[in-house]
Amino acid sequence: MNILRQKLTASADPEPSTSNSLEFDPRESVRKGKSFDLGHGSEVFHVPRFFPADQSWAWFDYLNKHVPWSRPTLRIFGRRLVQPRDSCYIAAEGLPAISYNGHTPHAYSWDDFPPLKDILDAVHKALPGSRFNSLVLNRYDGNNDYVSWHSDDEVLYGPTPEIASVTFGCEREFLLKKKPSKMSSASDAEPKSKRLRKSHDPDQHSFMLKHGSLLVMRGYTQQDWLHSVPKRAKPMSIRINLTFRCVLP
Numbered sequence: 001m002n003i004l005r006q007k008l009t010a011s012a013d014p015e016p017s018t019s020n021s022l023e024f025d026p027r028e029s030v031r032k033g034k035s036f037d038l039g040h041g042s043e044v045f046h047v048p049r050f051f052p053a054d055q056s057w058a059w060f061d062y063l064n065k066h067v068p069w070s071r072p073t074l075r076i077f078g079r080r081l082v083q084p085r086d087s088c089y090i091a092a093e094g095l096p097a098i099s100y101n102g103h104t105p106h107a108y109s110w111d112d113f114p115p116l117k118d119i120l121d122a123v124h125k126a127l128p129g130s131r132f133n134s135l136v137l138n139r140y141d142g143n144n145d146y147v148s149w150h151s152d153d154e155v156l157y158g159p160t161p162e163i164a165s166v167t168f169g170c171e172r173e174f175l176l177k178k179k180p181s182k183m184s185s186a187s188d189a190e191p192k193s194k195r196l197r198k199s200h201d202p203d204q205h206s207f208m209l210k211h212g213s214l215l216v217m218r219g220y221t222q223q224d225w226l227h228s229v230p231k232r233a234k235p236m237s238i239r240i241n242l243t244f245r246c247v248l249p
């Protein structure tokens with residue numbers, strides 16, 4: 001833990017500030033973001049420094065301590081596996097339940113964790129037109145925790161969901177790779193080995209998700225792309241990720 005972190009932890013305890021005292025303007029902060037066109041209507045928007053670092057550490061400490069983290073057992077290809085990260089689910093009242101890999105998480109209320117409403121409010125202000133009503137929190141407790149390749153292409157998010165992802169704590173690499181296409185267009189028919197010789201493979205992207213960053217996936221990204229946060233060999237400290245989505249009622 002660095003000195004800045006220790007100082008902020010001490011001053012942040014016990015409760016982080018509320019929206020009335022946020023010392024940054026999300027509309028201003030989001031202007032530093034960069035959009036990446038993945039092609040065919042898929043887009044990633046990345047703001048490496050969206051939330052101020054000190055506010056982000058205050059939220060990190062609050063969430064690390066107060067969220068009822070759990071590590072459920074999942075069913076994957078007929079095998080039972082303990083989820084390789086902690087998680088928690090928040091949703092507005094009355095929404096349909098979500099399920100993944102045979103697990104239906106309990107939906108906590110936004111009112112249970114007031115700072116989450118401040119973070120949601122800032123994300124809404126930064127992304128005009130967004131209306132997130134649910135949130136998955138993930139806690140990666142070191143380099144061996146991960147989320148494997150998947151896409152959030154469930155029917156209950158609609159065909160082109162906007163998904164906003166916020167990172168607090170240790171930075172981690174976020175990878176995207178194109179799903180194998182069903183129809184082979186001219187470029188898809190080109191042999192993989194030949195394509196990989198080019199300086200950059202357009203079917204793979206990597207974003208370093210820093211403390212206080214915001215990453216947004218839009219358009220057909222869930223239909224056409226997979227994403228993951230892989231394990232790493234190098235020891236790492238805790239990362240907390242907040243993934244905001246809109247569950248269709």
Ligand SMILES: O=C(O)CCC(=O)C(=O)O
Nearest residue numbers: 136138147165229241243
């Ligand atoms: O931790 C992340 O950045 C990604 C989380 C994720 O992919 C998910 O919750 O579906």
